[in-house]
Amino acid sequence: MIPSAYAVVGLLSLIATAAALLLAAVYHPPVEVELRDSAWAQYRFGFPVYALIFLSFDMEMIFMYPWAVVFANLGLEAFLDMLVFIAILSAGITYAWKMGGLEWE
């Protein structure tokens, strides 16, 4: 039931991404460009990384509430679903950690 409910969202993301890439491939107007200095060195990256990690975990936590309510009835299937979800997020935080995202420069 879940896959068919989100089929429209899935197909839409494919169509939209394809259309965007197609536009990128065919639309090349002449562009007037001013060259600027590279900006990254001037910024501290610390706060926004924490903000983004916070957002992903905030969302994870919210999804866990309804999951927690029905968990006992659904059993193993629900457990495995959440396992996948946690694995993806864990991969994310491991990546951010490895890249030095959790160190306040």
Add this chain to the structure above:
Amino acid sequence: MTGGEILLRSVGVLVALVLGATLTWRLEPRVLESAGVTELGPAAGTHPQGPIGLAPNPDVWLYPAGPIVAVLGVLFGAVVIPLGPDLVGQDLGIGVFYFIVVIDFVVLGLSLGGWGANVRNAAEVYYRAVAQLVSYVVPLGLAYIGAIMMAGSLSTIAIAQAQEGLWFVVLQPLGFALYLVTGAMQAYRPPFVEPFSRHIEHGVYGSSAGWQALLWRLSMSGVLLLVAAMGSVLYLGGWNGPLLPDPLWMILKTLALMVLMLWLGARFRPLSTAEMLALSWKVLTPVGLANVLLVGGLILLGAGP
């Protein structure tokens, strides 16, 4: 659902959003200019042919990914906006909750594209957009909750159906006012235009040309359209109305709410990020919490459907 129907719905959502966003893009600058706004925000317009400021080494992935992610955000959001009881991309059971989540892909897109451009004015967008998100998310969520409590459902269809007799704006004027303010923040519309301020060359607009400029135009017009459409569903009864056909009512309400938001926003001077954060946490969030209690009390007293 058959494969053909899925395809039809997907393409329908895409076409509807592109048409609606184009209309918004034509309409919005006129409304703002007639109201005398000088700081136009996203309505200032993109420059497909430049001039743009470009760094020697923008990020190969993040810089082009930004506008694509932002467009996907508005398209995903458009899926649950109903034009009638049967005319919706997909009636997801968790409709409005899903909407709140996916619409934030716009913020992710601005962050990726702004930071990835490696130009000072665009990188500034990253900070400002994330700070704006931290300002509006909580009071905006609270503005949704009032309508959800009365409808007893997260489905956009069910919420609109619950207002067949009486629109929620009548029962919850405070929630509606809260939605007007936080919706303008979510859509980066005046007076909350800091990420698109002309002092930073309109942020990502100043460093995106060609197809990226077109996609920014689509996503930033789309986000205003969607905020207005969701406001119509939550507080103005969605498609409900006498005489005229359902989709027409929905479109009229969306446009009217959009113009109201722009017109009200034009009354105030642009707020800095610090002022906006203060407004959100000192005023809007307490008001939102009070509104939840107020609506709870009303429901206990027997108000609502």
